[in-house]
Amino acid sequence: MPRSYVVDDREKGIFLLDREVHVSEDVLREEMRKIFAKCWIYVGHGSELKKPGDFLTRRVAGRPVIFVRDQKGEVQCHFNTCRHRGALVCADRSGNARRFFCVYHGWIYGNDGALQRVPGDEAYTSAFDKTTLALKKPAKFENYRDFWFMSLDPDIVPLSEYLGRTTEYIDLVIDQSPSGKMEILPGTQEYDVGANWKLMVENSVDDYHLPSTHSTWLNFMANSGVKVEPPKEKGLVLPTKGYAVDLGNGHFTTDNVNFRGRPVAAWISLYGEPAKQEIADIKAELVGRLGEERANRVAHTNRNLVIFPNLVINDGSSVTVRTFYPEGVGKMHVTAWALGPVEESESARARRLDAFLTFYGPGGFATPDDVEALELVQQGLANWSDDRWSEMSRGMGREGEQLNSDEHHLRIFWRHWNGMMGAEA
Amino acid sequence: MTLHTTQAVTRSEVEDFLFHEAALLDEWKLDEWQALLTDDATYMIPPNDDLEGDHRKSLFIIADDRERIRQRIIRVLDPNCHAEHPKSRTQRLIGNVRLLSQDDDVITVAANFICYRYRRYERVGEYVGNYRYLLKRHDASFRIREKRVFIQAHELGQLGSVSIIL
Numbered sequence: 016m017p018r019s020y021v022v023d024d025r026e027k028g029i030f031l032l033d034r035e036v037h038v039s040e041d042v043l044r045e046e047m048r049k050i051f052a053k054c055w056i057y058v059g060h061g062s063e064l065k066k067p068g069d070f071l072t073r074r075v076a077g078r079p080v081i082f083v084r085d086q087k088g089e090v091q092c093h094f095n096t097c098r099h100r101g102a103l104v105c106a107d108r109s110g111n112a113r114r115f116f117c118v119y120h121g122w123i124y125g126n127d128g129a130l131q132r133v134p135g136d137e138a139y140t141s142a143f144d145k146t147t148l149a150l151k152k153p154a155k156f157e158n159y160r161d162f163w164f165m166s167l168d169p170d171i172v173p174l175s176e177y178l179g180r181t182t183e184y185i186d187l188v189i190d191q192s193p194s195g196k197m198e199i200l201p202g203t204q205e206y207d208v209g210a211n212w213k214l215m216v217e218n219s220v221d222d223y224h225l226p227s228t229h230s231t232w233l234n235f236m237a238n239s240g241v242k243v244e245p246p247k248e249k250g251l252v253l254p255t256k257g258y259a260v261d262l263g264n265g266h267f268t269t270d271n272v273n274f275r276g277r278p279v280a281a282w283i284s285l286y287g288e289p290a291k292q293e294i295a296d297i298k299a300e301l302v303g304r305l306g307e308e309r310a311n312r313v314a315h316t317n318r319n320l321v322i323f324p325n326l327v328i329n330d331g332s333s334v335t336v337r338t339f340y341p342e343g344v345g346k347m348h349v350t351a352w353a354l355g356p357v358e359e360s361e362s363a364r365a366r367r368l369d370a371f372l373t374f375y376g377p378g379g380f381a382t383p384d385d386v387e388a389l390e391l392v393q394q395g396l397a398n399w400s401d402d403r404w405s406e407m408s409r410g411m412g413r414e415g416e417q418l419n420s421d422e423h424h425l426r427i428f429w430r431h432w433n434g435m436m437g438a439e440a
Numbered sequence: 441m442t443l444h445t446t447q448a449v450t451r452s453e454v455e456d457f458l459f460h461e462a463a464l465l466d467e468w469k470l471d472e473w474q475a476l477l478t479d480d481a482t483y484m485i486p487p488n489d490d491l492e493g494d495h496r497k498s499l500f501i502i503a504d505d506r507e508r509i510r511q512r513i514i515r516v517l518d519p520n521c522h523a524e525h526p527k528s529r530t531q532r533l534i535g536n537v538r539l540l541s542q543d544d545d546v547i548t549v550a551a552n553f554i555c556y557r558y559r560r561y562e563r564v565g566e567y568v569g570n571y572r573y574l575l576k577r578h579d580a581s582f583r584i585r586e587k588r589v590f591i592q593a594h595e596l597g598q599l600g601s602v603s604i605i606l
Contacts, residue, residue: 108489108594109489200497200498200499201487201489201490201493201497201498201499202486202487202489202490202493202498202499202500203487203489203499204487204499204501204596205595205596205597206596206597206599206600206601207597207598207599207600208600209562209600228522230518230520231514231515231518231520231521232515234514234515234518235511235514235515238511238514239511348597349597350597352499353499361496361497364496364497365495365496365497368495368496368497368498368499368500368503369495369503371499372500372502372503376499376501377501377596377599377600377601377602378485378500378501378502378601378602378603380511380512380515382601383521383522383523383524383601383602383603384521384522384523386523386600386601387522387523387601388522391522394561
C-alpha cells in the first residue's frame with residue numbers, strides 16, 4: 016500500500032496533514048513527476064499575445080517555454096531549448112519575432128517552432144532531417160476561453176474534461192465583459208515566498224485567516240468609510256455567508272456574498288462619489304445582458320478559484336490570475352496579473368487597478384501579510400519531525416453546505432494531492 | 441528656466457534633503473517623513489516589465505495618492521502589520537544625484553539607491569534602483585510632490601514583499 020500523508024478520519028471528524036509534505040526534498044522530487052508532469056499547468060492568456068510574432072518566455076513549473084503567436088495567428092508553446100545542444104533559443108522576456116536564433120551555433124527556428132536553418136548543413140549525412148528537429152513542445156497544449164495550459168503527460172484527459180466544473184466559475188469571471196473577452200493588463204507582479212508552494216494553495220482560498228492576518232486591511236477599509244460589519248450569524252468568521260465548493264479533480268472555490276466592493280459592480284466609498292454612476296451603469300449592462308439573477312452572481316459574489324495544482328483566479332477586490340511553482344522545498348516563485356474586460360473605459364480600468372492594489376500584490380495592503388504568515392509556517396515547520404501533524408479538521412462535522420471559513424476545501428486539495436502522490440508515476 | 445522668483449537650486453541642497461529623507465525612513469520616523477510630502481504627493485513603484493507605464497493602465501507594485509500614503513503608514517506602523525513586525529532594519533545609500541530640470545515650481549531629480557533590508561531569519565534583501573523625484577521649493581528646503589521608484593532587478597521575485605517605504 017502506498018504511504019499516506021494524511022489522516023482522514025471521517026467518523027471522528029479529524030483530518031491531519033503530515034508536515035513532511037512541506038519540508039522533504041524527496042516529496043518535492045516526487046511532486047515534479049506525479050503532480051507537475053501529470054496535470055494541466057497554466058502557461059498564459061491569449062490576450063498577452065496580441066499580434067503574430069508576439070512572444071513571452073516563461074518558466075512553467077520550472078520548464079523554460081516560449082509562449083508565442085505564430086505567423087498564422089495560432090497560439091503555440093515551445094520548449095525554449097535548442098534541438099542541437101540544448102541552449103535557450105530566446106533570452107528575451109518578451110517581444111515580437113518571426114524567428115528564434117540560437118546564439119551558440121546559429122540554428123534558426125520559425126516562430127511556429129520549425130527548424131529553418133542550420134549553418135553548414137552540408138556537413139551532415141542524409142539521415143539528418145530538419146523536419147524532425149523542430150523545437151519540442153509539451154505533450155499537450157490547449158485552452159479554455161484563452162486561458163492556455165500545457166501538460167507533459169501525453170495520456171492526460173482533454174483540458175475541458177480536466178477543468179470540469181471550474182469552467183462555471185471561469186465563465187462567471189468572464190461575464191464581466193460585454194463581449195465575453197477579458198485581457199491580462201500590462202504589468203506583472205512577481206514575488207518569491209520563503210515557503211512551500213502548497214501553502215499558497217491553502218492561503219489563496221483560506222477565509223478563516225482574514226480577521227487575524229488582515230486586520231490592518233480591515234482598518235484601512237474602515238478608514239476609507241467602508242464598514243465591514245462583524246458576522247451576524249453564529250459560527251461565521253466573515254461578515255457574509257460563503258461556501259467552499261468542491262469542483263472535482265482536486266479543484267475547488269470559495270463562493271461568497273461580496274462585502275468589500277467590486278469594480279464590477281458594487282460601489283463602495285473607497286471608489287469615490289464620481290464612480291457611483293459608472294458602476295450603476297456597469298451593473299445595468301450586466302442585468303440587461305445576463306438577467307437579474309446572473310448579473311447579481313457576477314456583480315455581488317466573490318470567488319477564489321483554485322485549478323489544481325497551481326493556478327488561482329481571485330475575483331474579489333479586483334480580478335487576479337496568480338500562479339506559482341516551487342523553487343526548492345521551502346521557496347516558491349509567485350507571478351500575478353490583473354485581468355479585466357477588453358472594452359473597459361479608462362476610468363473603470365483605473366479603478367480596477369487601484370482596487371487591486373488595496374489588497375493584492377507585494378506592495379498591497381494584504382498580500383505582504385499573507386507572505387509573512389506562510390514564511391512563519393515554513394520557519395515553524397523546522398520542528399516537523401518532533402511535531403508532525405498539521406490540524407486541519409475545521410468544519411469536518413458539518414453536514415451539507417461547507418463554509419469558506421472552514422477547511423473543507425483545503426482537505427479537497429490534500430486528498431487529491433495525496434491520491435496523486437500515492438499513484439505510480 | 442526662470443529664476444526671477446527663486447534662486448537656482450544646487451545639487452548639494454537636494455542631496456542634503458534626500459539624505460535626510462533616507463535617514464527618516466531608516467529610522468522608521470514615518471510621521472516626520474510624511475511631513476516632507478506635499479498635500480498632493482504620490483508614491484509610485486511601476487512593475488519592472490513596464491517601468492514607464494501609467495498606473496491607470498498598468499498593474500503597478502505601488503501607486504499611492506496622498507491619502508493612500510497616509511493609510512500605508514498607518515498600516516505599517518500597526519503591530520498587526522505582520523510583514524513589518526518586527527520591523528525590518530534598513531540601510532539606504534543614495535548617490536549619483538542629478539538635477540534633471542528646474543523651473544519656478546518644480547525640480548526634477550534623479551538619484552540611484554541601494555536599500556539593504558534585514559529581517560530575522562532572512563538573508564539580506566537588496567533593493568537596487570533609481571528614484572525620480574518631483575520636488576517643490578518649501579522655505580529653505582523642499583517638499584516631495586512625487587517619488588517614483590524604479591527597481592532595476594530583472595526578477596522582482598527575489599525582493600519578496602515591498603512592505604517598507606522605498
